[in-house]
Amino acid sequence: MNLPNIIKSQQLYSLAEQIIPAGTQTLAKGVGQHSRNVSPIYIEKGKGSHVWDIDGSEYLDMSMAVGPVSLGYCYDAVDNAIKEQLEKGITFSLMHPLEYEVAELISAIVPNAEMVRFSKTGADVTSAAIRLARAYTGRDDVLCCGYHGWHDWYISVTDRNAGIPQDTQNHTYTFDYNNIQSLLQSINDKTAAVILEPMTFTMPQSNFLQEVREVCNKHGAVLIFDEMWTGWRLALGGAQEYFGVNADMVCFSKAIANGMPLSVLCGIKPIMKLLEKDVFFFTTFGGETLSLAAAKATIKEMELHNVPEYLQKQGNTLYNEVHSIIKKNSIDWLDCVGNPVRTMLTYNHPEFSALELKTLIHQELLRYGILWNGFHTMSFSHNDSDIERVIQAYSEILPSVQNAVCNKSVGSLIKGELMKPVFRKTTHFNTKPV
Numbered sequence: 001m002n003l004p005n006i007i008k009s010q011q012l013y014s015l016a017e018q019i020i021p022a023g024t025q026t027l028a029k030g031v032g033q034h035s036r037n038v039s040p041i042y043i044e045k046g047k048g049s050h051v052w053d054i055d056g057s058e059y060l061d062m063s064m065a066v067g068p069v070s071l072g073y074c075y076d077a078v079d080n081a082i083k084e085q086l087e088k089g090i091t092f093s094l095m096h097p098l099e100y101e102v103a104e105l106i107s108a109i110v111p112n113a114e115m116v117r118f119s120k121t122g123a124d125v126t127s128a129a130i131r132l133a134r135a136y137t138g139r140d141d142v143l144c145c146g147y148h149g150w151h152d153w154y155i156s157v158t159d160r161n162a163g164i165p166q167d168t169q170n171h172t173y174t175f176d177y178n179n180i181q182s183l184l185q186s187i188n189d190k191t192a193a194v195i196l197e198p199m200t201f202t203m204p205q206s207n208f209l210q211e212v213r214e215v216c217n218k219h220g221a222v223l224i225f226d227e228m229w230t231g232w233r234l235a236l237g238g239a240q241e242y243f244g245v246n247a248d249m250v251c252f253s254k255a256i257a258n259g260m261p262l263s264v265l266c267g268i269k270p271i272m273k274l275l276e277k278d279v280f281f282f283t284t285f286g287g288e289t290l291s292l293a294a295a296k297a298t299i300k301e302m303e304l305h306n307v308p309e310y311l312q313k314q315g316n317t318l319y320n321e322v323h324s325i326i327k328k329n330s331i332d333w334l335d336c337v338g339n340p341v342r343t344m345l346t347y348n349h350p351e352f353s354a355l356e357l358k359t360l361i362h363q364e365l366l367r368y369g370i371l372w373n374g375f376h377t378m379s380f381s382h383n384d385s386d387i388e389r390v391i392q393a394y395s396e397i398l399p400s401v402q403n404a405v406c407n408k409s410v411g412s413l414i415k416g417e418l419m420k421p422v423f424r425k426t427t428h429f430n431t432k433p434v
């Protein structure tokens with residue numbers, strides 16, 4: 001099967017990269033996270049779980065806009081809610097009732113969401129949560145685990161920390177997931193907040209989340225769950241409900257509004273109430289109504305159809321089948337990990353790098369019309385035939401990739417550029433010096 005024609009994508013990108021630094025607004029959508037000269041670069045439209053690139057090719061999308069499109073592209077119930085609101089206006093000179101309606105919906109579903117505020121990006125709300133924790137505790141230090149957005153307090157722990165004052169860098173360190181010792185080693189009476197993604201691709205082990213909760217209680221640190229990925233996917237009440245552990249504050253974005261830009265900060269009253277006077281967190285578009293209308297419709301659809309359960313079911317079929325293809329072909333360097341609602345392939349071969357193997361699989365999936373950059377992000381629109389299409393593609397591709405590995409011909413089969421490493425790291429970096 002042929003690789004897609006990407007002439008228009010290539011032409012447009014050669015112009016765009018002259019005036020858009022890094023070429024993209026979202027790193028995970030950029031050319032570095034796809035094989036350049038092979039993969040499409042621009043999408044024109046989507047419907048359900050399918051997208052069409054600007055050269056006219058159709059793809060089954062396994063990335064779903066890197067998280068936000070939880071129900072599906074152009075999902076009628078959400079789009080109709082947006083259109084209905086659009087007829088009435090987008091942003092007003094006073095507040096809009098949707099602010100209360102959506103806050104109330106969230107408060108009724110999410111544990112500990114005694115108070116709720118809205119903003120636009122994930123980084124907006126993780127940063128607001130950190131500022132609140134600092135104000136509440138009168139302390140400065142933050143311990144984090146996961147990725148939490150582009151703002152100074154977090155990105156200072158990464159190697160992309162240029163432009164951030166040293167003093168800011170001195171206040172945030174990381175701890176390792178499923179390693180309570182690494183938290184105990186760093187937490188002390190200067191720690192304002194412990195913020196973590198409750199799960200990325202490994203299930204919490206040995207009551208890890210419960211232990212994190214207890215350690216925070218013991219040291220008087222505020223516990224924040226960054227639920228950009230787990231929220232509205234693992235369960236309607238997110239990771240708190242799924243794992244039975246409550247945080248003091250929780251941050252959501254991505255899946256909550258099926259692609260519209262909305263983020264949510266919620267938490268317990270004593271902390272959230274600081275937003276009334278001491279802590280400043282206001283923004284022009286925080287109450288923008290199209291996104292709130294989309295969130296209201298998305299949450300209602302999720303409740304009506306028990307979407308998290310559906311994502312589990314479809315993801316589980318895919319997960320199990322991928323495992324059986326791997327086993328059947330004795331591919332000992334490949335694994336599929338994560339919670340069924342969002343899984344990824346991992347690679348461990350002594351001779352070929354993870355990026356070579358991933359690039360080859362990505363390239364071969366494109367021949368089957370599957371847009372994939374390492375992850376399987378389930379949406380409510382991934383129906384049985386979509387899942388079957390991915391399974392069928394893997395069952396044909398993986399044996400030939402395994403052949404290439406055995407014949408040492410991986411490099412010669414890769415037609416485009418190698419994919420770049422994923423930016424996010426979750427363990428073993430910038431831990432606190434002991």
Ligand SMILES: Cc1ncc(COP(=O)(O)O)c(C=O)c1O
Nearest residue numbers: 121122123147148149226228229
């Ligand atoms: C876990 C997590 N936290 C925070 C963010 C930042 O969100 P945003 O890019 O909307 O600022 C992301 C974005 O991918 C994320 O995955």
